[in-house]
Amino acid sequence: MLRIALAAAKEYFYLNNGQGGQYWQIGAPQVDVIAAQPKRSLAEIRAFALQLVNRDRQLNGLPPLVADELLTEAAQRHAEDMLKRQYFSHTTPEGRSPMDRFIALGGRGGVGENIMEQKGTPGWVLNYKLIERFQKGWMHREGHRQNILRPEFTRFGFGIALNSARGEVYAVQMFALPAQ
Numbered sequence: 001m002l003r004i005a006l007a008a009a010k011e012y013f014y015l016n017n018g019q020g021g022q023y024w025q026i027g028a029p030q031v032d033v034i035a036a037q038p039k040r041s042l043a044e045i046r047a048f049a050l051q052l053v054n055r056d057r058q059l060n061g062l063p064p065l066v067a068d069e070l071l072t073e074a075a076q077r078h079a080e081d082m083l084k085r086q087y088f089s090h091t092t093p094e095g096r097s098p099m100d101r102f103i104a105l106g107g108r109g110g111v112g113e114n115i116m117e118q119k120g121t122p123g124w125v126l127n128y129k130l131i132e133r134f135q136k137g138w139m140h141r142e143g144h145r146q147n148i149l150r151p152e153f154t155r156f157g158f159g160i161a162l163n164s165a166r167g168e169v170y171a172v173q174m175f176a177l178p179a180q
Contacts, residue, residue, distance in 0.1 A: 039125040042160070046072065048128050049158040049173070052135040053148055060149050068176060070107040071157025075172040077101065078115075079161040082170040088117045098174065109155070109177040112147040114138050115170070122167035126160065134171050147175050154178045 040048070046067070054064040078101060082088055090113055091097055096104075098113040116134045124130065138144035147153070153175040160171045 038127060040127050042126065045126050045128075045131055045160060046158045049131050049135070050156055052131065053156055053173070056135070056139055056148055062149060062151055063154075065154060065156035065175070068155035068157050070102065070105050071111070071155055071174040071176055072159065073157070074098070074102045074105055074107065074159075075113075075157040075174040076159030076161075078113075079159040079170045079172045082115070082117070082172075083161040083163060083168060088115065088170070090115060102174070102176070107176065108179045111177075112150060112153065112175040114144040114147050114173040116172075118169040118171075120167050122165060124162060124164055124167060124169060126162060130169065131160075131171075138173065147173070150175065152177055 050065065050067055057064060078092075078098070081092065085093065087093060092101070098111050102111050116137060118124075118130075118134075138148060155176040155178070157174040157176075158172070159174075160169065162169045
């Protein structure tokens with residue numbers, strides 16, 4: 001009886017474990033866990049990004065940030081601009097800083113900005129796993145972590161631009177001091 005069970009287990013786990021292929025390896029995931037997540041709306045992504053930032057702030061004894069429409073617009077425009085014109089910088093090719101871009105929209109108060117670029121995985125969609133990956137990356141880089149955990153910041157905006165066919169994602173977090 002045990003021999004039959006072991007033979008059946010071997011058949012199930014070893015012999016019928018996929019069709020193989022160029023990239024197949026035993027134990028290697030055959031699904032991109034980011035692409036496999038459900039697609040989310042931009043509003044859901046922004047709310048989740050704020051939730052993650054506030055979780056990290058709370059874990060460090062800091063008050064939560066609130067969503068700011070102008071910061072979000074500035075962040076979204078910058079993410080889209082970087083994707084469209086294929087650059088990755090806090091400063092636009094014309095020399096406009098995060099503060100310049102925020103003031104141009106009517107914003108007030110000092111700002112901080114975190115940016116992220118991810119390339120090379122066609123088929124990505126906007127989902128929570130992607131945003132978790134970006135937040136983890138920002139928290140592991142000292143300057144970005146300082147922006148997230150700066151006690152003086154009270155407001156938050158998030159923008160993201162994606163070209164799924166080319167596998168390119170640009171994300172922008174913006175933070176601001178209280179409006180004066």
